[in-house]
Amino acid sequence: MNIAYVGIGANEGDRVRNVQKAIDLLAAATHVTHVAPLYETSPVGVPDVQRAYINTVVRLWTAHDAHQTLDALRAIEHALGRVRRHRFGSRVIDCDLLLFANTTIATDTLTVPHPRMMQRAFVLIPLLDVMPEEERTWQPGFLHCTIPIDEVRRWIASDWECASKHSESCADTRNNNFPMNVDYR
Numbered sequence: 001m002n003i004a005y006v007g008i009g010a011n012e013g014d015r016v017r018n019v020q021k022a023i024d025l026l027a028a029a030t031h032v033t034h035v036a037p038l039y040e041t042s043p044v045g046v047p048d049v050q051r052a053y054i055n056t057v058v059r060l061w062t063a064h065d066a067h068q069t070l071d072a073l074r075a076i077e078h079a080l081g082r083v084r085r086h087r088f089g090s091r092v093i094d095c096d097l098l099l100f101a102n103t104t105i106a107t108d109t110l111t112v113p114h115p116r117m118m119q120r121a122f123v124l125i126p127l128l129d130v131m132p133e134e135e136r137t138w139q140p141g142f143l144h145c146t147i148p149i150d151e152v153r154r155w156i157a158s159d160w161e162c163a164s165k166h167s168e169s170c171a172d173t174r175n176n177n178f179p180m181n182v183d184y185r
Helices: 015-029 066-079 121-130 133-138 162-166
Strands: 002-010 031-035 038-041 053-062 094-100 152-155
Touching: 002 015, 002 066, 002 121, 015 031, 015 053, 015 066, 038 121, 053 121, 066 094, 094 121
Parallel strands: none
Antiparallel strands: 002 053, 002 094, 031 053, 038 053, 038 152
């Protein structure tokens, strides 16, 4: 079994529901161990005006290799209606393989660790929410990184069920003491 981390985000349609559906499909094919809280973030590097994203990170165990895991993520995106119009465009769902079994992979179709992961607070904050200390040595810089937290807001949705439904150790966000939509700036 391999440990993998997957970033999931959406900014079209019912964002929370789309992220939840992606996690449900992922959990049907793997063993999801942790689901980070949801965060709302402004689009990064986009040429046009877009709606804000809802993002999270999932930690999972899988018997698949990295390329098979990437294929599974693309199948989930396709099943949920993702159409790749242009790079950095709006999307109903986005599933990115961030880390895989403490390995480095560089092929034409897959780069692990994700090449822009360390520059994106919307990835790093939920990733560190679910990553155990002993796995933070996988990526140079995790232990002492400074995360740029501009425009990253904790998003608490009343219908967010994934944390309690799929995660072994993530608090149920419906019953915590965080106020709605905390701005972490």
